[in-house]
Amino acid sequence: MKDYYYGACLYPEHWNKEVFIRDVQHMKQLNMNVTRIGEFIWSLLEPEEGKYDFQILIDSLNILKEYEMNVIVGIPTPTPPRWMTYKNDDRLVKNEFNQTLIHGSRQHVCTNNAFFRKKANQLASKIAEVIRDYDHIIGIQLDNEFKAHTDLCICDSCVKLWGKWLEREYKDIERLNDAWGTNIWSESYRSFEEVVPPATTPFLHNLSLKNAYRKFTEEQLVEFVGEQVEAIREHCIFPITHNSALGFNIDNYRIFDQLDFASFDTYASSDNYSAYTLNLDFWRNMKSNGDFMLLETSTSHGGHSNSYGIPHPENYLQTEVFLNYAAGSRTFNYWHFRRHRNGCEQPHSAVVTPVGEPDISYRDVKKAGSLFTEIKPLLEKSTFERPDVAVIYSDRAKRYFLNEPSKNYDYRSEMTKLYTSLLNKGITVDVIPEQNDFLKYNCIFVPYLHHVSEDLLEKITHFVNQGGTCIIGPMTGDRTEEHSWPSENGLSKLGKWLGINNFIQTEAKGIDIYGKAFGENEKLSGLSSFLTPPKNSNILGVGTSGITKNRVYSFEKSIEKGKVIYLGAVAEDLFSSIQWNRLIDTYLIKHNEQIELEIEVGIVKYIRKTVDGKTQIWMANMQADRKKYNLKNSHQIIWTNHKDNFSSNELNPFECRIIELDKEEIKLQT
Amino acid sequence: MKDYYYGACLYPEHWNKEVFIRDVQHMKQLNMNVTRIGEFIWSLLEPEEGKYDFQILIDSLNILKEYEMNVIVGIPTPTPPRWMTYKNDDRLVKNEFNQTLIHGSRQHVCTNNAFFRKKANQLASKIAEVIRDYDHIIGIQLDNEFKAHTDLCICDSCVKLWGKWLEREYKDIERLNDAWGTNIWSESYRSFEEVVPPATTPFLHNLSLKNAYRKFTEEQLVEFVGEQVEAIREHCIFPITHNSALGFNIDNYRIFDQLDFASFDTYASSDNYSAYTLNLDFWRNMKSNGDFMLLETSTSHGGHSNSYGIPHPENYLQTEVFLNYAAGSRTFNYWHFRRHRNGCEQPHSAVVTPVGEPDISYRDVKKAGSLFTEIKPLLEKSTFERPDVAVIYSDRAKRYFLNEPSKNYDYRSEMTKLYTSLLNKGITVDVIPEQNDFLKYNCIFVPYLHHVSEDLLEKITHFVNQGGTCIIGPMTGDRTEEHSWPSENGLSKLGKWLGINNFIQTEAKGIDIYGKAFGENEKLSGLSSFLTPPKNSNILGVGTSGITKNRVYSFEKSIEKGKVIYLGAVAEDLFSSIQWNRLIDTYLIKHNEQIELEIEVGIVKYIRKTVDGKTQIWMANMQADRKKYNLKNSHQIIWTNHKDNFSSNELNPFECRIIELDKEEIKLQT
Amino acid sequence: MKDYYYGACLYPEHWNKEVFIRDVQHMKQLNMNVTRIGEFIWSLLEPEEGKYDFQILIDSLNILKEYEMNVIVGIPTPTPPRWMTYKNDDRLVKNEFNQTLIHGSRQHVCTNNAFFRKKANQLASKIAEVIRDYDHIIGIQLDNEFKAHTDLCICDSCVKLWGKWLEREYKDIERLNDAWGTNIWSESYRSFEEVVPPATTPFLHNLSLKNAYRKFTEEQLVEFVGEQVEAIREHCIFPITHNSALGFNIDNYRIFDQLDFASFDTYASSDNYSAYTLNLDFWRNMKSNGDFMLLETSTSHGGHSNSYGIPHPENYLQTEVFLNYAAGSRTFNYWHFRRHRNGCEQPHSAVVTPVGEPDISYRDVKKAGSLFTEIKPLLEKSTFERPDVAVIYSDRAKRYFLNEPSKNYDYRSEMTKLYTSLLNKGITVDVIPEQNDFLKYNCIFVPYLHHVSEDLLEKITHFVNQGGTCIIGPMTGDRTEEHSWPSENGLSKLGKWLGINNFIQTEAKGIDIYGKAFGENEKLSGLSSFLTPPKNSNILGVGTSGITKNRVYSFEKSIEKGKVIYLGAVAEDLFSSIQWNRLIDTYLIKHNEQIELEIEVGIVKYIRKTVDGKTQIWMANMQADRKKYNLKNSHQIIWTNHKDNFSSNELNPFECRIIELDKEEIKLQT
Numbered sequence A, B, C: 001m002k003d004y005y006y007g008a009c010l011y012p013e014h015w016n017k018e019v020f021i022r023d024v025q026h027m028k029q030l031n032m033n034v035t036r037i038g039e040f041i042w043s044l045l046e047p048e049e050g051k052y053d054f055q056i057l058i059d060s061l062n063i064l065k066e067y068e069m070n071v072i073v074g075i076p077t078p079t080p081p082r083w084m085t086y087k088n089d090d091r092l093v094k095n096e097f098n099q100t101l102i103h104g105s106r107q108h109v110c111t112n113n114a115f116f117r118k119k120a121n122q123l124a125s126k127i128a129e130v131i132r133d134y135d136h137i138i139g140i141q142l143d144n145e146f147k148a149h150t151d152l153c154i155c156d157s158c159v160k161l162w163g164k165w166l167e168r169e170y171k172d173i174e175r176l177n178d179a180w181g182t183n184i185w186s187e188s189y190r191s192f193e194e195v196v197p198p199a200t201t202p203f204l205h206n207l208s209l210k211n212a213y214r215k216f217t218e219e220q221l222v223e224f225v226g227e228q229v230e231a232i233r234e235h236c237i238f239p240i241t242h243n244s245a246l247g248f249n250i251d252n253y254r255i256f257d258q259l260d261f262a263s264f265d266t267y268a269s270s271d272n273y274s275a276y277t278l279n280l281d282f283w284r285n286m287k288s289n290g291d292f293m294l295l296e297t298s299t300s301h302g303g304h305s306n307s308y309g310i311p312h313p314e315n316y317l318q319t320e321v322f323l324n325y326a327a328g329s330r331t332f333n334y335w336h337f338r339r340h341r342n343g344c345e346q347p348h349s350a351v352v353t354p355v356g357e358p359d360i361s362y363r364d365v366k367k368a369g370s371l372f373t374e375i376k377p378l379l380e381k382s383t384f385e386r387p388d389v390a391v392i393y394s395d396r397a398k399r400y401f402l403n404e405p406s407k408n409y410d411y412r413s414e415m416t417k418l419y420t421s422l423l424n425k426g427i428t429v430d431v432i433p434e435q436n437d438f439l440k441y442n443c444i445f446v447p448y449l450h451h452v453s454e455d456l457l458e459k460i461t462h463f464v465n466q467g468g469t470c471i472i473g474p475m476t477g478d479r480t481e482e483h484s485w486p487s488e489n490g491l492s493k494l495g496k497w498l499g500i501n502n503f504i505q506t507e508a509k510g511i512d513i514y515g516k517a518f519g520e521n522e523k524l525s526g527l528s529s530f531l532t533p534p535k536n537s538n539i540l541g542v543g544t545s546g547i548t549k550n551r552v553y554s555f556e557k558s559i560e561k562g563k564v565i566y567l568g569a570v571a572e573d574l575f576s577s578i579q580w581n582r583l584i585d586t587y588l589i590k591h592n593e594q595i596e597l598e599i600e601v602g603i604v605k606y607i608r609k610t611v612d613g614k615t616q617i618w619m620a621n622m623q624a625d626r627k628k629y630n631l632k633n634s635h636q637i638i639w640t641n642h643k644d645n646f647s648s649n650e651l652n653p654f655e656c657r658i659i660e661l662d663k664e665e666i667k668l669q670t
Helices: A017-029 A057-066 A114-132 A156-170 A173-180 A207-233 A253-258 A270-283 A317-326 A362-380 A393-401 A411-424 A454-465 A492-498 A578-587 B015-030 B054-068 B112-131 B157-169 B174-179 B207-233 B250-255 B270-283 B316-326 B363-381 B395-403 B411-422 B454-465 B492-498 B578-587 C017-028 C053-067 C114-131 C155-168 C173-180 C208-235 C252-258 C270-283 C316-326 C363-379 C396-401 C411-424 C454-465 C492-498 C580-585
Strands: A005-010 A033-036 A070-075 A137-142 A240-243 A264-266 A292-297 A329-333 A382-384 A389-392 A429-434 A443-446 A470-471 A499-507 A514-517 A522-523 A527-532 A538-543 A550-559 A562-567 A598-601 A603-609 A615-621 A627-631 A633-639 A656-661 B003-008 B032-036 B069-073 B136-140 B240-244 B261-263 B293-298 B331-334 B380-386 B391-392 B430-432 B443-446 B469-473 B501-507 B512-517 B518-524 B527-532 B538-543 B552-559 B560-569 B597-599 B603-611 B615-621 B627-633 B635-640 B656-661 C004-011 C032-038 C071-076 C138-143 C240-244 C262-265 C292-297 C333-334 C381-383 C388-390 C430-432 C443-446 C469-472 C501-507 C514-517 C520-526 C529-533 C538-543 C552-558 C560-568 C596-600 C603-610 C615-621 C626-633 C634-640 C656-661
Touching: A005 A362, A033 A057, A033 A329, A033 B615, A057 A114, A057 C443, A114 A207, A114 B250, A137 A207, A137 A514, A156 A173, A173 A207, A173 C316, A207 A253, A207 A393, A240 A253, A240 A292, A253 B603, A264 A270, A270 A292, A270 A317, A270 A411, A270 B578, A292 C388, A292 C443, A317 A329, A317 A362, A317 A603, A317 A656, A317 B015, A329 A362, A362 A382, A362 A633, A362 A656, A393 A411, A411 A578, A443 A454, A454 A470, A454 A550, A454 A562, A454 C492, A499 A514, A499 B454, A514 A550, A514 A578, A522 A527, A562 A578, A578 C252, A598 A603, A615 A627, A633 C316, A656 B603, B015 B054, B032 B331, B054 B069, B054 B112, B054 B615, B069 B112, B112 B136, B112 B207, B136 B207, B136 C529, B157 B174, B174 B207, B207 B240, B207 B250, B207 B395, B240 B250, B261 B270, B261 C560, B270 B293, B270 B316, B270 B411, B270 B430, B316 B331, B316 B363, B316 B603, B316 B615, B316 B656, B331 B363, B331 B518, B363 B380, B363 B656, B391 B411, B391 C492, B395 B411, B411 B578, B454 B469, B454 B552, B454 B560, B454 C501, B469 B578, B492 C138, B512 B552, B512 B578, B512 C529, B518 B578, B538 B603, B560 B578, B597 B603, B615 B627, C004 C363, C017 C053, C032 C053, C032 C333, C053 C071, C053 C114, C071 C114, C114 C138, C114 C208, C138 C208, C155 C208, C173 C208, C208 C252, C208 C396, C240 C292, C262 C270, C270 C292, C270 C316, C270 C411, C270 C430, C316 C333, C316 C363, C316 C615, C316 C656, C333 C363, C363 C381, C363 C656, C388 C411, C396 C411, C411 C580, C443 C454, C454 C469, C454 C552, C454 C560, C469 C580, C514 C552, C514 C580, C560 C580, C596 C603, C615 C626
Parallel strands: A005 A033, A005 A329, A033 A070, A070 A137, A137 A240, A240 A264, A264 A292, A292 A329, A389 A429, A389 A443, A443 A470, A470 A562, B003 B032, B003 B331, B032 B069, B069 B136, B136 B240, B240 B261, B261 B293, B293 B331, B391 B430, B391 B443, B443 B469, B469 B560, C004 C032, C004 C333, C032 C071, C071 C138, C138 C240, C240 C262, C262 C292, C292 C333, C388 C430, C388 C443, C443 C469, C469 C560
Antiparallel strands: A382 A603, A499 A527, A514 A522, A514 A538, A527 A550, A538 A550, A550 A562, A598 A627, A603 A615, A615 A656, A633 A656, B380 B603, B501 B527, B512 B518, B512 B538, B527 B552, B538 B552, B552 B560, B597 B627, B603 B615, B615 B656, B635 B656, C381 C603, C501 C529, C514 C520, C514 C538, C529 C552, C538 C552, C552 C560, C596 C626, C603 C615, C615 C656, C634 C656
C-alpha cells in the first residue's frame, strides 16, 4: 500500500545549507514527511552549456535522507539558464501577438526548439543518473505547470514544425483545404509550408486553423513529455509525474498517459472552495490507477508583484487538508515552506516568513499537521468509494471554447458552475476525461463538449445500451473534429443515434427566450439548441416564447437497457433554476449513493469504505458559519477536529468529521 | 422602371453544385428573385498568379440563369490568394500600432500596394469580360465592405505614397509647415518624404497630420475604386456598386460618385431599430438618382467566433423588409442563404442551416417573402415622397471625430441619437451627404460638422437666402479644413456670415453648466460653444450658471427670405430634453408633411405618392407591444400583414400597414 | 528680496511678431509681469544639424525687455528636430513593450543616446551664450516635464549603458546575483552585459531587476541634468530650474539638487483641489532655500485631442492664485496665454482664444491679476511660517510601488488620500523629500515608504532621540534597497531599533480583517503588517478577528526624549476612520501651531509671519458653498477679495481672506 504525505516545497538554491537544515527540522516538528525540490535549478546544475554540477542536488538529497524526509525531485526545464538565450533570441517564445518574450521569469524558451529539446533531455537524463539510488525519492516531477505563462507560440521553430505537423495530419494539401473549407475568403493553401500560424489578422482566423494550431501545440508538448520520460528511464524507475493545473491549455490526458501518477496545483481562494474540490474530483480520475497528489497550494494566499492575494480565514486550511485525503489524494504539499526573500513572489504566503518566523497561517499549518497525523490511520484502513455519477471534463472540449474567445463562454467557468450546482446539492461526482471507462458509473453527464468524437459516441452508446443514463448537453455535439458544423442534422452521428432533425442554435443571453421543463417556465441562457426530437421520446423542455415557441430543447429517450437525455439549453442561473434542479433530482440523485443524507450548502463529503466493509462519510464544512446536515442512516461520529464542542447534525465552521454507518448500506448498482 | 428584388447571398465556392442548385430552387419557393455571388472567390479565379479559371463563375451564372434568378456579381478583391502574400510580407497591411496583419481572414493586403492594384485591376477586367453577356446580372459589386476590418495603414507603400500625396496637396513643404503649425513642438519638416505617418509617438500627433493621413487614406481608396470601374468598363456596362456600411472610415460620397447606385449592409439589432432606418434614410440619398439597395442583413442575428449575436424577436424581420421598400430601396438581400459550415462565421444566422434545414428565422423569412410579393404591386404604383427636412451626415465630419478619439465624442453615436430623437417624434428626414442639393428641402440640419467648407457655406447661404431654414450645430463650424482653430472669430466665414464674436468653447460634461432655452433651464452637455450673437438676432439659449452665465449658446437670425438657427450646445439627454423638443417643434415639425399624424415611439412611417396622385402612409411597428397612432386626415387602410386582427389607430407588435389618404393633401412648400 | 511673479507662457514660434506684441501688451493690462518662452523651439534654433539661428529668441527677448516683462527661457531639449531622427530610428525611445516611438509629438528621442546628449548640450551652451546679457531673465528652464510621456526606455543605447551602470554599481556579477537572488528561476547572469532590461517576459521580472532599472533610468536623467547645467554655466549665471510634476517617474530630489530653484506644473481639477495644495506643500520643500515657482497651470481646464478637460467653476482660480503665494511660491504662471491654433492641444483653455478674444476664464484671470496686485505688498511684508509636521513624500518610495503595479496600490493616490485627510482637518504640513532636515519639525510622518535606508533610519533615530515624534507606516520599512525582504525580523535595522519580531504581512482588502485602535474597531485595508511589539511599548492597534486576532499592528514606544509610533495598518477609509482621526488628533494636532482654529472641509489656510512679528492666517475656501471657521485667537480681517459681502467666521464660496492675530501667539517649540 502506498503511503500518505504532508509537506512543503523547499528551495535549497535560495537559502544556505544551515537555513535548509533548520527548515527540514522545523518541517519534521510540524508532522511533515515530504518535500519537493529542484524544479527551477537548471542554472546551478548546468552553469555553462555542457558543464554540469549536481552538488546542490546531492547535498540536498543527503540532508533530506538524514532527516527521513521523502522527496519529489523536479526536472528544471521551465527555467533555462541565460546561456540558452543570450544572443539566441530565436529560441524564445513568440506569442500570437508577435511579442518575443525574454529571459527574466519562466517558460521563455520555446519547448519546440530543437536545441532546447536536446539540452532538456540531456539534463533529465543526467539528473536521473545522479538521483537513481536515493530510496527516499517518491517521484520525479517534469517541468513546472506546463503552459502556466504562455499559450500559443509562433516562433520560427513552431512555424516550421506546424507545416510538417499539418503534412502528417492531412497528407495532401487539398485534404486540408477541404477539411477547413478554405475556399471561404480565398484562404486556400497550395502547400503545407504556406499555412499561416494564428497571428494577428485583420478580422478572424478560420476556426479549423485555430483548432489545428492548438492541437499541434498540445501534441508537441505531449511529444516533449515522452522524450523526457525516455531520457529519465535510461537511468531510473522512480514514478514520474507533472504538477498540472486546470487553468492551462494542454492535453492533460495524453500527458499523464505517459506518466505514472497525476499531480496538480491549486490556489483557489476560500470563497471559491468548490474550485478546490473540483480539482480533487478531477485529478483523481486522470490516471486509471487513481493515484494523484496535490503538489502546490498556499498556506493562506497566493501573491506576486502584480497581485496581492487574499488570505484564507482561520481554520479553513484544515478542511482543505482533510478533504484532500478523503477524496483519495495521497499528498498535500504547500508552496512553499519559507517565503522567497527575492524575486517577484515575495507577497506569496508560506509556512514561515523569510526570516523563518511563523507566517500568517502558521497556526493552521500546525493544526493541519496534527489533523494529518490523526486521520492517517483511518485513511489507511479505508478506500475512496467511487460515486455513481461522472461528469466529463475534457481538454478537447476546452479547446473549442478557446477557439471562440472574447465575450463568449469560458469552458472552465461554465464547468465550475455546473459542478458547483451539484456539489451544493450534496452530489459527489467523478469528474473524468472523456477517455475514461464509463461502465463504472450509473450516470454520465456530457456538458459543453462541442465535438463528440466517434470513439466517445461509441462509448456512450455502449454505456446506454448496457443500462446507463447519459445526459448530453448543453452545447454538446454540435461541431466536428475540425471545429465546423456537422454535415448532417446538426449533431452528426450523435444526432443520427438520437434520431433528431431540424437542429437550430441561437444565443439566448440578452433576449427573452423562455423554456418550460419539469413544469417550470424559465428564462434560458447560453448558446441554445432546439430540434425536432425523435418520435419515441419524452419531451422534457420546450420553448415558450417568440422565435423558439414550441421548439424542443430537451427530451429523454430510452435506448436498449438505458436512456439518454438530450439537453439543448439550460436556465440562466443554474443555482436557482428549478428546472435544472428537477433534472438533477430526476436523473442524478437516484443514481447516487444510497446514503440518506441531506446537507446545507457549505458541507462537502466523500464516502470511504473500510477494509472491514463499513461505510464512512468524511465531511467538512468549508464555510465560516455553522451548517446542518440530516443523515437518516443509523451512524456514529468516529472522529472530529472539534472534539470539545461538536453536536450531532451540525458542523462548526470549518469542522471536519468522520461518520461511520452502523451497517453496510445496500447499493442498487456498482 | 427598375425592378424590386428580394433574395440572399450564395457561396458556390463553399458548397457543391448539387447543394447550390437545391438552394436556388429553395430560394424560388421563398419568393426570392435575386442573389449575390463571388465577392471572395479570387483564389478560385486565379489559383496561381496569372493563371485564371472562371469556371465556377460561369457555372454559377448558368445555373442562376436557368432558374431566372437575378444576380449581383462581386469582384473578389478583399481576399487575395495566398500567393499574393507568401514570402511577400511587404504587401500586407501594417496598422498604426505597427502590427503587420497576416493572411487568414480578409483585407490583409494593402490596397495601395502597386502589385495588388495591378492584379486587382486585371482581375476586375477579366471578370467583366467573362460575365458581359449574362442579362440576368443586375449589378457588379466592388470588393466587400471597404475598410470593414482595417483603418489606417502605414506599410512601406503607404508611407511612400503619403509623401507624394502631401507634395501634390501642399506643393511646398513650407506651406505644409504653415498649415499644420509644425513650429509647435519642433515638428517641422524639411521635405515631404520626412513627414511621419501617425504611428505610435510618446504623446499625441498634430491633428492636422492625423486629418491629412485620413484624407490621404480616403483618397487612395477613391482612386482604387476609379481604377476598378475603368477596368470593368473595358468590357461591360452593368451598373456598378459597392456594399458600404456606416461603421467604416471611408469617403462614401466620393466612392459612390464613381459608381452607378448605392448599396449598404446593416446588422442592427432589433433593440436598435433606429440604426436600421437611419441606414435607409442615409443610403437613399447617397446617389442623386436615389437608387440604392440593401445587400446584406441577417435573417435573425449576426455572429462570429468572437461574438454570438442576439436573435431578432419573431416577426421583427417583416418590418425591416417592409420599411426597406417603403423607404425607396429596391432590394432586400440576406446574408446569407445557407450558414457557413466552416470558417469563423459559423454562429451567423441564415435562411437555412448548414445541412439545409430551416434556420431560426425561417418562418419569418417565409412570411417576408409573401409580404414582398403582396406589396410589390403597390410599390410599383407609388414612389417615395421626399421629406421636407434633411440632416447632414458627413464622412468628412466623422473624420474630425476620429482625429480626436479616446473618451471624446463618437460621431456615429451622436448622430444616431439625434436622428432617433427625430424618429421618435414621427419626423421623417433625409439624411444626406453635405454635397447634396439643399433646395429640395425646407429645413437643413447641420450638426456635429466641425469644419464647414467654403462650398458648404455657400450652399447654406444660398439655401437660406432662398427661404430655407438652417439649424447649425452643435459642434459645427469650429475648425478649419486642417483641423485647427479658425483664424478669425472662432467660426471663420460662417461666423462672419452669422455676425458673431467672442466665441468660446468648453466641455460641459462633468460640471454643472446649465442653459435656458425655449423657457426651460437644463443641464447642458457636450463640447459647448458660447458667443456674442449678432445684434439683429433672437436669442434662444443662454447660460444660467457659473462661468457660462449670461453667455449665449443659441440664437435665431433672419437672413433674406430664410432664417438660420445657431445651436452651440444641447441638453444632456436629447430624448428627454424639453428645450430640444421645443426646438424641433418650432423649426422642424411645421416644415414637415402636412399629414396630421401622431405616433407612439416604435412606429416608423414613410410617405409614398401613387401614380394617380394619392398619398400613402407606409407604417410599421418595430417594437414588441401594441402602438397607437392618431391620423386626423380621412383615410383607409389598404393593406396590412395582420389581416385577421387589426384595429384602426393601433398597430399590433411588428405589424406593417399601408394607409391611403382620401384626398390629396395640400403641402405648403415643395 | 526676491520678487513675486504672475504671468503666462508665450509661443513666439506659433504666432507672428504682431500678435506676440499684442499679447504682451494684453498681459501687462492683466497685471502680468512674467512669461516663459522657448521650451520647444529647437527646430527654429537649429533648423539643420549644426546650423544655428537664434533670431526668434533674440527678437522675443527684445520685445519682452521693451515691455518690462520678466522671462524664463526654456532649453528646448524635449523636441528634437526631424533631422535628429530621420533615418536614425536608433535614437528613438523604445518602451518596455518594444514599441519604438516616432517623431510627431515630444520626448521621442532617448535622452541617453550619445548623439542626442552631444547636440542637446551644445544647444544649451549656445542658448546660454545668446541670452547671457538680458537682465529681465529670471530663470532658465531645462527641458519640459521630464518623463511626462515616457517611462522606461530599452533602446540599444539604454541597454548598453545598463550593463555598464550595473558594473559600476555591483562591481562583480556574483554580487549582483546574490543581491537579486537570481538563483530563483535560474535567472542568474554570467556577466553584466547579459542582464536583460525589463522587457516583456512570460510572467514577471525579478523585483530587484525592475528596481535597478528604474534607479538606472533615474540616474541617467540626473546625469543629463548635470551636463545641461554645466553647458549653461559656461556662459551665464541665471538661476536654472525645471518644471517638474508629481505624475512622472524621476528622482526630483537629485535633479533639483543640481538646480537653483524648484518649479512645478499642475493641472488638478477643482474637485481635486487637495492635489493642488499638495503640490504647494511638496515643491516648497524641494530645495533647502525654499524657493519655488508654479510654471504651468490652466486658467480653467486642460485638454487635448484625446481628452476634453472640465472647466473650473467661476472664481475658483482666485483661490489657486492666492494660496500659491500664501504657501511661499513666488510665481503663478498660466499655460498658456493664447490657445494653440494648431496641434493636439487645441481644446486646452488659455487666457485668450486663438483669435485673441477672452477665453472662458478671462474674467477670473483678470480678477486674479487684481488679487495679485493687492496681496503683493502683504506678501512682501511677511514670510511663510513652516508647519510643525512634515510628511515624507519620496520618489524612492514611489519606485517600489511602480515595481509592483497592476491592481496593487498606487503611491501617489495613497499619499494624496493621506494628505487630504490631514488637510480636511485643517492641519498644514510640509511634504518633504526624505533627504530633508527633520529637526525643523516636531513630528515626522513616514508612510508608504517600503525601504527605509540606513541614512534615513539614522535621521529618524536622531530626530526621536532629540524629542521628535515619528509615525512610521503604513507599508513602511518592509523591504530592502534591492526590493527584497529584509534578512532579519521583517523590518531590518528599523525593526531592531523598534525591538519587534514575528513580523507578518497580508493584504486586508477583500477579507474581513478588523482591528481595534484608539477604542474603535474598524475594518482594515491595504497591505497590513502585524508583529510582536517590544515589551516597553504601548499597544495602540490590535487585530480583532480571525487570522489576525490578537496580533498587534500599531504601538507607541518612547525612545530617549521622543517617541515613535509604528503603524502596520490603517482602516479602509481614512476620511471616515475614527481610529485614524484619533491617531492624528493624538500625535499631530498638538504638535501643530498654537492657533486655535477650527475649519470646515473646503477651507485651506497657511500661516505667515509679518516682518514686525505678527501672525497672519491666509485662508481660502476652495469649494462652491459657504464654509464656517472658528478662530478663538483675537484677530482682525485685514484683507478679503469679497470686500462688499463678507462675514466673520464664514467664507463665501471661493473667498480668499487674510486674518491677522492681535498679538503674537506663543509656540511651544520651534
